[in-house]
Amino acid sequence: MIDDIIVKTENLHKIYAQDTPMEVHALNGIDIEIKRGEMVGIMGPSGCGKTTLLNLLGGIDQPTSGKIYIENQDISLLTDIDMTNFRLRNIGYIFQLFNLFEFLSALENTVLPLLLTETTRLEAEEEAKMMLRQMGLGDKIYHLPNELSGGEQQRVAVSRALLMSPAIILGDEPTGDLDQDTSTEIMNLFVSINENYKQTFLVVTHSEYIASFCHRIIRIVDGEIVDYGDGRK
């Protein structure tokens, strides 16, 4: 059923600095289909195009050619403001370096996306507190990032990404800066969120161990998929 596919790309190409001496072909015809509720690992050597792909899927950057459908919406047809709203409601981002604001508390960092919606500040803070409690950070909500461990900071970033209940979570090496135990904790968190809420995860990682938490692993080399992880090559 077509509705079952939440992310689809068709012949996606990305060329940076096109027609200059610095031209880079970062993606060379990527065709992917991700089913709703799938948890997919994305692996490949440094420079193969993983971050580029995630940025295109998240609408942060535009492809040189090719199509991207998220929830059956061709995202190239959205205006900037519509894309911003679409992203806010449908996509959660988690980065390697947590991307927290250093002068804002765990609560303030978490509540940010909700403040961009019609939700009142009071309601938004209640929801953010609930989320942080679920993440085991109930006693840390007023801590600044530098008063939290790496794993705790990443759980704040996860809380922020999940607060809008996005259907899709994009993680760019979300455990890249964490030790093995904390990485395992974060991946177990993703697995339980994925099982409980059927949110779709795309997780870029350099670690086979981290990827082993996913349902399948897409492997990219030189901007091309060499393994879809579902039997197709």
Ligand SMILES: Nc1ncnc2c1ncn2[C@@H]1O[C@H](COP(=O)(O)OP(=O)(O)OP(=O)(O)O)[C@@H](O)[C@H]1O
């Ligand atoms: N803004 C940019 N301008 C020019 N070239 C870029 C830009 N961003 C990325 N590239 C190039 O595009 C290619 C793919 O980069 P990308 O960041 O997607 O790789 P990656 O797979 O995420 O690598 P890593 O595992 O090191 O994070 C690389 O050759 C990189 O140098």
Ligand SMILES: [Mg+2]
């Ligand atoms: Mg990268």
